[in-house]
Amino acid sequence: MEWIDQGIVLGTRRHGEVDVVLELMTASRGRHLGLVRGGRSRRLAPVLQPGNRLQAVWRARLDEHLGYYTVEPIALRAAQLFETPGLLYALQTLTGHLGLLAERESHPGLYGAVDLALDSFAGTSPPELFELCAFIARFELALLDELGLGLDLSQCARTGMRDDLAYVSPRSGRAVSRAGAVGYEDRLLPLAGFMVGRHGSNNGPAEIRDAFRLTGHFLQRDIYAARAISEPTARKELLALVDRLDRAE
Known part of the structure; x- marks a missing residue:
């Protein structure tokens, strides 16, 4: 062979x-x-x-x-990726996520996304920390989808609306609009606008924390707990960097 x-x-x-x-x-x-x-x-x-x-x-x-x-x-690319904590933690998080995939099963979309991202990370003008984190959060959505655990962020589970989606049910993984969430906001996970390409959204520290909380909930519930493993330490370190940068500003 x-x-x-x-x-x-x-x-x-x-x-x-x-x-x-x-x-x-x-x-x-x-x-x-x-x-x-x-x-x-x-x-x-x-x-x-x-x-x-x-x-x-x-x-x-x-x-x-x-x-x-x-x-x-x-x-x-390793030498450039090891130079700064943000790049190193991003690399470690992505490689940890790819390690969740079954051996010898093709995932060309995930491979292509990570390969292009690593080229960008190791380039002459690497992305800022929030951009790194935003990519990882979107990648985690794609990873869940590839593993057959994808979220339904296409329309509101309560009203059927496709606009103003602001939350996700932690049980069903379905999106909920702002109007549909009235009275239930504290039971739902916030949905960062950049995760669904919302016009005018940003990927500041609050949105990054919301995005990581969202994907982290489903990774923990459906993957980590089932396999008796923990999330990559580097993922926690990335969020710690976000918090320190937020406090410094």
């Missing part, structure tokens, strides 16, 4: 003295593992850092085997 694909490094784990098991999010084969011989060497260790995009050749005798990777660098 052999295939060639591009992939984003999600992480590695040590295997013996000099080898590593590499976890890639590949463009067409999803999250895929493979052994890299000499992966801890001076030549390969910098290449196998999270966030880098590689050209990978995977070989195995049978498809169900772990197999072996040979890799070549395409975009070495």
